[in-house]
Amino acid sequence: MNYFVRRLIMFFVVVILAATLNFIIPRLAPGDPIGAVLEELRARGASTGGDAEDEIVAAYRARFGLDQPVYMQYLRFLTNTLRFDLGHSISYYPQKVEAALFRALPWTVGLLAISTLMSFAFGSFFGALMAWPRAPAAVNRFLPFFMVLSAVPYYLLGLILVYLFAFVLRLLPLGGAYSSGTIPRLELSFLLDVIRHGILPALSILLTSVGFWALGMRGTMVTVLGEDYLTLAEAKGLSGRRIFFAYAMRNALLPQVTSLAIALGTVASGSVLVEVVFNYPGIGWLLYNALRSSDYYMVQGVTFFLVLTVAVSVLVVDLIYPLLDPRIER
Amino acid sequence: MSQDIALQVNSLRVSYRSGDREVKAVDDVTFSLYPGERLGIVGESGSGKTTLALALMRLHKPPAYIMGGEAILDGRDILALGLDEMRQTRWSKLSLIPQGSMNSLNPVVKVKHQMADAVEAHERGLTKNEIAKHIDHLLGRVGLPGSVAEMYPHELSGGMKQRVCIALAIILEPSVIIADEPTSALDVVVQRVVMQTLNDVQAQLNAAMIIIGHDMGLMAQSADRLAVMYAGKMVEVSPISSFFHDPQHPYSKLLISSLPSPEEKRELAGIPGSQPSLLELPSGCAFHPRCPVAEDRCRAEIPALRQISSQRHAACHLVEELS
Numbered sequence: 258m259n260y261f262v263r264r265l266i267m268f269f270v271v272v273i274l275a276a277t278l279n280f281i282i283p284r285l286a287p288g289d290p291i292g293a294v295l296e297e298l299r300a301r302g303a304s305t306g307g308d309a310e311d312e313i314v315a316a317y318r319a320r321f322g323l324d325q326p327v328y329m330q331y332l333r334f335l336t337n338t339l340r341f342d343l344g345h346s347i348s349y350y351p352q353k354v355e356a357a358l359f360r361a362l363p364w365t366v367g368l369l370a371i372s373t374l375m376s377f378a379f380g381s382f383f384g385a386l387m388a389w390p391r392a393p394a395a396v397n398r399f400l401p402f403f404m405v406l407s408a409v410p411y412y413l414l415g416l417i418l419v420y421l422f423a424f425v426l427r428l429l430p431l432g433g434a435y436s437s438g439t440i441p442r443l444e445l446s447f448l449l450d451v452i453r454h455g456i457l458p459a460l461s462i463l464l465t466s467v468g469f470w471a472l473g474m475r476g477t478m479v480t481v482l483g484e485d486y487l488t489l490a491e492a493k494g495l496s497g498r499r500i501f502f503a504y505a506m507r508n509a510l511l512p513q514v515t516s517l518a519i520a521l522g523t524v525a526s527g528s529v530l531v532e533v534v535f536n537y538p539g540i541g542w543l544l545y546n547a548l549r550s551s552d553y554y555m556v557q558g559v560t561f562f563l564v565l566t567v568a569v570s571v572l573v574v575d576l577i578y579p580l581l582d583p584r585i586e587r
Numbered sequence: 588m589s590q591d592i593a594l595q596v597n598s599l600r601v602s603y604r605s606g607d608r609e610v611k612a613v614d615d616v617t618f619s620l621y622p623g624e625r626l627g628i629v630g631e632s633g634s635g636k637t638t639l640a641l642a643l644m645r646l647h648k649p650p651a652y653i654m655g656g657e658a659i660l661d662g663r664d665i666l667a668l669g670l671d672e673m674r675q676t677r678w679s680k681l682s683l684i685p686q687g688s689m690n691s692l693n694p695v696v697k698v699k700h701q702m703a704d705a706v707e708a709h710e711r712g713l714t715k716n717e718i719a720k721h722i723d724h725l726l727g728r729v730g731l732p733g734s735v736a737e738m739y740p741h742e743l744s745g746g747m748k749q750r751v752c753i754a755l756a757i758i759l760e761p762s763v764i765i766a767d768e769p770t771s772a773l774d775v776v777v778q779r780v781v782m783q784t785l786n787d788v789q790a791q792l793n794a795a796m797i798i799i800g801h802d803m804g805l806m807a808q809s810a811d812r813l814a815v816m817y818a819g820k821m822v823e824v825s826p827i828s829s830f831f832h833d834p835q836h837p838y839s840k841l842l843i844s845s846l847p848s849p850e851e852k853r854e855l856a857g858i859p860g861s862q863p864s865l866l867e868l869p870s871g872c873a874f875h876p877r878c879p880v881a882e883d884r885c886r887a888e889i890p891a892l893r894q895i896s897s898q899r900h901a902a903c904h905l906v907e908e909l910s
Contacts, residue, residue, distance in 0.1 A: 494679065
């Protein structure tokens with residue numbers, strides 16, 4: 258079967274499995290949702306028990322489809338999920354979960370995906386230089402710096418950065434994605450405001466992850482530099498630049514790209530702490546608030562969405578990988 | 588006279604340095620290479636053959652250092668060239684056919700690009716179209732279909748890869764080709780055909796070729812002259828037929844008697860002992876502990892490579908007496 262078709266089928270299997278788990282796990286938890294609603298109603302002194310209570314229970318069960326057999330519930334859940342109908346938020350009823358997700362998405366993608374890609378690009382290039390014998394010796398002085406930084410958790414570095422640059426020096430805003438009171442719209446002043454707000458969170462991600470990319474690249478680069486085709490490239494009289502980019506880096510990047518797929522997939526889930534520290538209105542912030550207010554549908558929606566991002570980024574990398582490494586396609 | 592020499596190597600010394608220890612991997616090697624000639628260099632592993640080849644292209648990596656000597660190519664000492672001049676000299680004057688390993692071509696780049704970049708690096712003033720035509724022509728010359736140009740190395744067999752390397756080596760028509768165990772990773776059948784191809788293209792170019800290896804049979808078929816290396820030194824340099832009929836150095840004699848021969852049925856003789864560690868070379872002639880005819884003088888004095896007849900050289904105190 259065609260490579261692309263196989264990858265696509267794999268993708269849908271992963272998505273359906275994730276949706277299924279999302280369906281099963283809440284139903285394995287003790288207690289039932291109607292009981293929880295009744296409990297809440299009783300606390301407000303609304304329920305009187307007896308026939309009225311039975312009626313309420315029946316009404317709720319019908320409304321949420323709980324009176325139907327489990328497989329019907331499952332099918333309905335599955336079709337809804339695949340149509341990206343993730344239900345209503347409980348805390349912000351009647352807002353739809355997917356609407357909240359799509360509102361938060363650009364912020365997370367903008368902040369985390371861009372800083373992860375920047376970190377990947379910069380780290381990989383720097384790591385390649387660290388292994389390159391003809392690079393300036395000063396490059397290697399950064400090695401301990403990278404090692405220490407990659408050991409620091411990014412939210413801790415985030416807190417330190419906020420304290421230094423926002424609290425003590427007052428150079429940059431404390432948090433949020435834009436100044437309160439401004440209305441998001443496409444114009445330069447707003448864009449600059451967003452960038453100003455993005456610097457600290459992006460920096461905390463960049464600084465703590467760049468070491469990972471640099472050290473990984475340095476390792477694979479050292480291996481590639483020992484390959485016979487590098488000796489032959491040099492024997493051919495190619496310029497150092499050509500050998501570095503087309504022969505050494507090109508090959509050393511391959512395992513890095515695999516790591517990038519995984520890193521991009523965890524961008525959204527990894528964002529929770531950064532977004533909490535910086536009060537950033539992205540997916541992580543959404544999940545954090547949903548968990549705090551026991552907004553089950555929202556949690557379920559965000560979780561499904563996180564699995565989806567991993568699946569999508571792995572799919573994308575799988576699809577472009579044959580272009581990078583011709584040996585993969587069969 | 589010097590016009591008739593493609594490459595003149597004089598007292599080349601290459602050492603591996605670790606700490607304050609110095610290991611002489613290539614020690615005072617001198618030889619001439621004539622246009623169109625095939626010089627075979629044989630020796631055991633660790634005798635310095637590959638180090639010599641890499642040093643001639645200045646591709647040796649630390650801890651290997653060239654400690655002295657010169658290599659005159661086209662009237663210039665390539666060991667003294669600046670880095671950029673050396674880069675230009677590589678491939679245009681002096682090309683390399685790597686060990687027939689599976690790994691000499693960049694796995695993620697198409698064959699045609701790997702061939703074209705060698706041309707582009709040397710500014711021959713050819714258009715992309717001309718280069719493509721040239722590549723097609725070269726692939727045909729080594730017996731490959733032109734479609735190979737569009738392929739990636741993993742789509743080729745070992746023999747095809749080595750043919751690509753041969754086509755690549757002659758793309759700029761160099762005057763010297765260094766073939767470092769060009770067929771060691773191939774099976775014997777493919778070995779023969781690949782070697783034949785290599786010899787053909789070399790002869791057409793009238794390029795001088797250094798063939799490094801330890802397959803005496805292959806040398807007998809391909810080389811015009813044979814140089815034997817032992818512990819970093821050349822111990823004998825002779826035309827191929829006289830080498831096999833009348834080896835001069837005791838090591839050469841033992842090498843030949845260790846080869847099976849179709850003419851006579853005899854017990855194969857090995858060479859007793861093993862090559863000494865370069866870190867602790869024996870005094871005098873490095874071969875004396877294994878030499879059946881060693882004398883006191885051999886233990887004390889290092890023999891120089893001396894001319895013993897018009898075309899033959901040997902480094903042995905006893906050669907005159909022996910012959």
